[in-house]
Amino acid sequence: MAQAPKEARSALSRQLVTSELLDKATALFAEKGYESTTLLDIAKALGISRPGLYNYVSSKEELLTMLVEQVSRGMADVLEQLRARTDLSPTEKLRDVVALLVRQRTEHPDQFRILDRSETVLPEPVRSEHVEAKRKILREIMAVIEAGIERGEFRRVDPRTTALSLLGMCNWVAWWFSRGSDVEATVATVTDLAQSMLAQPNPVTPPSETAQAVEEIRVLLDRIAPPA
Known part of the structure; x- marks a missing residue:
């Protein structure tokens, strides 16, 4: 019974991180340009490591x-x-x-x-x-x-x-x-x-x-x- 609430919290947490990720990434795209922005730039803006970023996205595309x-x-x-x-x-x-x-x-x-x-x-x-x-x-x-x-x-x-x-x-x-x-x-x-x-x-x-x-x-x- 405890598994469902735990999964719900995990899904909500991922959704919140993804929303913040998109906000940070698009702000960088607007500032530096899409081509000049790297995944490392996005990871730093989000406050996580580049390997950690791969849990949410694998490419700029x-x-x-x-x-x-x-x-x-x-x-x-x-x-x-x-x-x-x-x-x-x-x-x-x-x-x-x-x-x-x-x-x-x-x-x-x-x-x-x-x-x-x-x-x-x-x-x-x-x-x-x-x-x-x-x-x-x-x-x-x-x-x-x-x-x-x-x-x-x-x-x-x-x-x-x-x-x-x-x-x-x-x-x-x-x-x-x-x-x-x-x-x-x-x-x-x-x-x-x-x-x-x-x-x-x-x-x-x-x-x-x-x-x-x-x-x-x-x-x-x-x-x-x-x-x-």
């Missing part, structure tokens, strides 16, 4: 693969799960999508910037996986926008153009956000801007919801004054 998994594929999978939820309205999903993207860009800006700069030189099959993940992210955001338009929560806009505009706004945060600034304040500001971009000035209640509301009112009136 593998770091790029890890970046794709965390920044692109990981985000695509999270957005797919969020979009599929039935307990949230399109507006709530939009806010959550933007918040997730902005928080990732503010907390790990170097990771996003290095991956963005290295996109054309990523080795296969990592490059194809990265491109497909970006397309999936775009599709998930478009689906949320289309659902919001259909429900009358969002203005009638072109979903693809709007999704690309939202992505551009979120991605650009990685380039101008300053370390030490208030992450949550930035997340809240950009999220509010995104909602304002799409909000329907005069929301239209879907017919099904209108009918349900009328039925609920009728039931309440019958309770207050039962028909003769």
